[in-house]
Amino acid sequence: MxxxxxxxxxxxxxxxxxxxxxxxxxxxxxxxxxxxxxxxxxxxxxxxxxxxxxxxxxxxxxxxxxxxxxxxxxxxxxxxxxxxxxxxxxxxxxxxxxxxxxxxxxxxxxxxxxxxxxxxxxxxxxxxxFGGVVNPRDADLLVTDDGDALVFRGKKFFSTGSKVSDLTLLEGAFADTGRHVFAVVPSAHEGIVFGDDWDNLGQRLTESGSVEINDVRVPWSAAAGYVDKQFEQTAYGTLNAPTFQLVFTNFYLGIAQSAMRAGLAYTRGHTRAWPYGGEGKRSGAEEFYVLEGYGDLQSKLWAAETLADAAGVNLAQLLHSERNAVTAEQRGRAAVLIAAAKQRAIEVGLEVANRIYELTGARATANSVGLDIHWRNLRTHSLHDPIAYKRTEVGRYALLGELPAPTAYT
Incomplete structure (x- = not known):
C-alpha cells in the first residue's frame, strides 16, 4: 500500500x-x-x-x-x-x-x-x-457520578485502535456500586492520552498500547442503557463477548488463509525438489510430502472456516433479533459454538503458519520472504484469553449439558 x-x-x-x-x-x-x-x-x-x-x-x-x-x-x-x-x-x-x-x-x-x-x-x-479502551484484565476505569455528568479516570495497559479512530468506547465501573457503564466519546478528547508503547511480537499495527483517561466527562444521557441512572440487563445485552470472540476467530482465519497463500506461492515459484529422492523430480511441487502437506492443511482450514461460518450464522440470528426475544439458553449455545470455532481456528492457523516452512524449504526462512508475519500475528493475539478455557466450555456442554455463564470473555 x-x-x-x-x-x-x-x-x-x-x-x-x-x-x-x-x-x-x-x-x-x-x-x-x-x-x-x-x-x-x-x-x-x-x-x-x-x-x-x-x-x-x-x-x-x-x-x-x-x-x-x-x-x-x-x-x-x-x-x-x-x-x-x-x-x-x-x-x-x-x-x-x-x-x-x-x-x-x-x-x-x-x-x-x-x-x-x-x-x-x-x-x-x-x-x-471506532476504537476502544476496554480491557477486562486491567482494573476498571473509575467512574464518578458528578450530578448531570459522569467522570471517567484511570489507566488501561492495553487498548485497540483508539489512536487511529474518531470515536472511542470507554467502559468503567462506579466506585460505590461496582456497576459497569460505557459511553462513546471523541478519540481526540484532551483527557485521552496514548502511551505509544505497543511493541509486541505481532499484530503490530493495531495500536494496542496503554491509554490514560484523565477526567473525561460525559453527560448522563450518554451513559449507554441508563435511564434515570438505572440500568436493566438482558440476555441480548450480554452478546458483546461472543461477538468479539467470533471477530477474533475470523481474523485468525484470515491470517491463516494469508499464510497458506504465501506458502503455496513460494512453493510454486521457488521450492526445489530434494535431489536425493531418487525419482528425478523437477520441482518441489512434485514432491509427495509437499502435496500431502498442503492437502492436509487446506482440508483443516476449510473445515475451520465452515465451523466459523456456522457460528456466524447462529450468532447473527441473535444479534439481529429483537432485544427481548433472545434467551439465556440461546446466548449460551451461541457461545459454545463460537468457543469450538475459535479453538479450531487457532490450532489450524498456528499449524499452517508453522508447517508452511516445512513445505517451502530452508530458503523461505529469509527475512526478505517475510513468512514469519503470519505466525507472529496469530501467536500474539491467540494468547488474548487461554484457549484451554474454550475447550473446557465445549467439554462442559458436551459432557454435562452446561452452558457457559456470561463473562467478559465468554
Whole structure:
C-alpha cells in the first residue's frame, strides 16, 4: 500500500456494492492492496492512519450502518466474512476493522432507542471509525457520578485502535456500586492520552498500547442503557463477548488463509525438489510430502472456516433479533459454538503458519520472504484469553449439558 498515493481512489467512479457477495469482493480488493506491502508496513510499525482511510474509502467502515444515513445496511454474517477477507491481506487491519464493527454495535446491545439512533446516525453519516479502551484484565476505569455528568479516570495497559479512530468506547465501573457503564466519546478528547508503547511480537499495527483517561466527562444521557441512572440487563445485552470472540476467530482465519497463500506461492515459484529422492523430480511441487502437506492443511482450514461460518450464522440470528426475544439458553449455545470455532481456528492457523516452512524449504526462512508475519500475528493475539478455557466450555456442554455463564470473555 503506497504511502504517497491513495489506492482507494480506484473506487471513486464505481457504484457502491449492494449485495453481500459484492461487499465481500470489495473486502477482497482491499486485502489485495494491503497485502502488497504488509510485511514492510509491519516492520515500519507506523500508526495505520492510511490503512484506516483505505477502509473508509472502500465503504467498509459503514458496512452495517443504516441505509438512510448512507450505510450499507449489511448484517453480521457479511461483516464477519469481510473481517476475514481484510485480515487475509493484513492481520492487524482485519483486527481493527472487526473491533470497529463490535464497538459500533455495542450501543445496539444495551443503549436506549434514542442513544442507538443518535450513535448510528453520527458514525455512519461521518464515516467515523471506532476504537476502544476496554480491557477486562486491567482494573476498571473509575467512574464518578458528578450530578448531570459522569467522570471517567484511570489507566488501561492495553487498548485497540483508539489512536487511529474518531470515536472511542470507554467502559468503567462506579466506585460505590461496582456497576459497569460505557459511553462513546471523541478519540481526540484532551483527557485521552496514548502511551505509544505497543511493541509486541505481532499484530503490530493495531495500536494496542496503554491509554490514560484523565477526567473525561460525559453527560448522563450518554451513559449507554441508563435511564434515570438505572440500568436493566438482558440476555441480548450480554452478546458483546461472543461477538468479539467470533471477530477474533475470523481474523485468525484470515491470517491463516494469508499464510497458506504465501506458502503455496513460494512453493510454486521457488521450492526445489530434494535431489536425493531418487525419482528425478523437477520441482518441489512434485514432491509427495509437499502435496500431502498442503492437502492436509487446506482440508483443516476449510473445515475451520465452515465451523466459523456456522457460528456466524447462529450468532447473527441473535444479534439481529429483537432485544427481548433472545434467551439465556440461546446466548449460551451461541457461545459454545463460537468457543469450538475459535479453538479450531487457532490450532489450524498456528499449524499452517508453522508447517508452511516445512513445505517451502530452508530458503523461505529469509527475512526478505517475510513468512514469519503470519505466525507472529496469530501467536500474539491467540494468547488474548487461554484457549484451554474454550475447550473446557465445549467439554462442559458436551459432557454435562452446561452452558457457559456470561463473562467478559465468554
Amino acid at each position: 503506497s504511502r504517497t498515493e491513495n489506492p482507494a481512489s480506484r473506487w471513486s467512479d464505481q457504484r457502491p456494492p449492494e449485495t453481500a457477495d459484492e461487499w465481500i469482493k470489495r473486502a477482497r480488493e482491499v486485502a489485495g492492496i494491503l497485502g502488497e506491502d504488509a510485511v514492510a508496513r509491519d516492520r515500519a510499525g507506523l500508526p495505520p492512519h492510511q490503512e484506516v482511510a483505505l477502509l473508509k474509502e472502500a465503504g467498509l467502515v459503514t458496512l452495517m450502518g443504516p441505509v438512510e444515513h448512507g450505510g450499507a445496511g449489511q448484517n453480521w454474517i457479511t461483516a464477519y466474512r469481510v473481517v476475514r477477507e481484510v485480515a487475509s491481506g493484513d492481520g492487524s487491519i482485519g483486527q481493527l476493522l472487526g473491533h470497529h464493527y463490535a464497538w459500533a454495535w455495542a450501543m445496539r446491545l444495551v443503549g436506549t432507542p434514542e442513544q442507538i439512533a443518535e450513535t448510528e446516525e453520527h458514525y455512519t453519516t461521518n464515516n467515523f471509525f
